[in-house]
Amino acid sequence: MKASILIIEDEPAIVDAMQYVLEEEGFATIVRSTGSEVPMLLEREDISLIVLDIGLPDISGLELIKLIRPRFDVPVIFLTARSSEIDRVLGLELGGDDYVVKPFSPRELAARVKAILRRTGQRHQETQPAAAPSSAIWRVDADRRQIFYHGVGLELSRYEYNLLGVLLHSPGRVFTREHLMRLAWEEPDASMERTVDAHIKNIRAKLKAIAPDDEAIVTHRGVGYALHERS
Numbered sequence: 001m002k003a004s005i006l007i008i009e010d011e012p013a014i015v016d017a018m019q020y021v022l023e024e025e026g027f028a029t030i031v032r033s034t035g036s037e038v039p040m041l042l043e044r045e046d047i048s049l050i051v052l053d054i055g056l057p058d059i060s061g062l063e064l065i066k067l068i069r070p071r072f073d074v075p076v077i078f079l080t081a082r083s084s085e086i087d088r089v090l091g092l093e094l095g096g097d098d099y100v101v102k103p104f105s106p107r108e109l110a111a112r113v114k115a116i117l118r119r120t121g122q123r124h125q126e127t128q129p130a131a132a133p134s135s136a137i138w139r140v141d142a143d144r145r146q147i148f149y150h151g152v153g154l155e156l157s158r159y160e161y162n163l164l165g166v167l168l169h170s171p172g173r174v175f176t177r178e179h180l181m182r183l184a185w186e187e188p189d190a191s192m193e194r195t196v197d198a199h200i201k202n203i204r205a206k207l208k209a210i211a212p213d214d215e216a217i218v219t220h221r222g223v224g225y226a227l228h229e230r231s
Contacts, residue, residue: 002028003048003117008035008064009079010057014102018051021106022113033057035064042072049113054080054091062094069095075116075158077109093202095157098195119185120158137216138168152210159184160203163196167217172229174220200225 005022009015010033019029030045032038035056041047054061065076078091078099091099097116100109139148145161147154147168156164162184166175175183177196184196200217207216218226 002026004028004030004046005113006038006041006045006047006050006074007031008038008050008056008061009033009053011053014079017106018109021110025110025114027113035059035061038064039068039071042068042074047074048117049075049077051077051079051109051113052096054078062090065091065094065096075120077112077116079104089198089201092157092195092198093205097158115185140165140168149207149216150211154206154210156203156206157199160199160206163199164203167225167227171227174224174226176224180224 005027007015007018007022007029009018009031015031015033019031022029027048030041030047032041033056035052036058038050052061052064056064061078061080068074075097076095078096079102080091080099081102098112100112137150139151140146141148147156147161147164154164163180166180166183180196204217207214214228216228218228220226
């Protein structure tokens with residue numbers, strides 16, 4: 001059975017290019033030019049992944065993901081014509097899995113779609129923080145994919161959970177961005193190292209909201225990231 005890709009985009013030329021390439025790659029596609037009916041569509045259709053334009057005519061893609069993410073765990077790739085970092089980071093923070101900045105190659109988009117669909121069913125053993133030791137600061141509930149920080153449950157996206165899980169396994173160990181991508185993403189070549197930075201930024205913000213004075217994640221400039229050994 002073909003995986004169904006829901007394209008939510010109001011520019012016909014972009015839709016035509018995406019549809020052509022995705023269907024050539026063996027996917028079924030469903031297209032909508034507005035976001036208002038998407039929650040109802042997700043209830044009745046088996047959607048494998050959503051390609052979501054941020055600048056829709058009726059509702060922002062960022063607002064739409066706020067509506068659908070609590071109810072549906074379908075992966076989302078954002079399309080954006082905006083180059084500002086805040087739009088990209090906000091999209092990831094709200095539960096997006098990746099983003100593509102217009103103009104883009106439909107072939108690159110198809111590669112990202114395939115990579116994300118492979119990731120959703122496959123995880124490298126090291127990305128699972130089940131064996132991470134509990135402490136006064138951290139607790140992991142692997143069955144529920146939940147991480148607690150200072151007794152407070154963190155609201156983490158799929159890849160934020162995977163990244164933090166990797167760091168929790170080895171406090172003090174410095175991981176390069178490339179290494180983190182290899183451990184937290186099943187197909188790291190389809191992602192960019194900047195995506196790791198955006199997810200780490202999101203995680204830090206959530207940790208700071210709980211313990212403002214703690215620096216749980218340490219940046220090693222020019223190298224990568226580590227979990228503070230005291231954590």
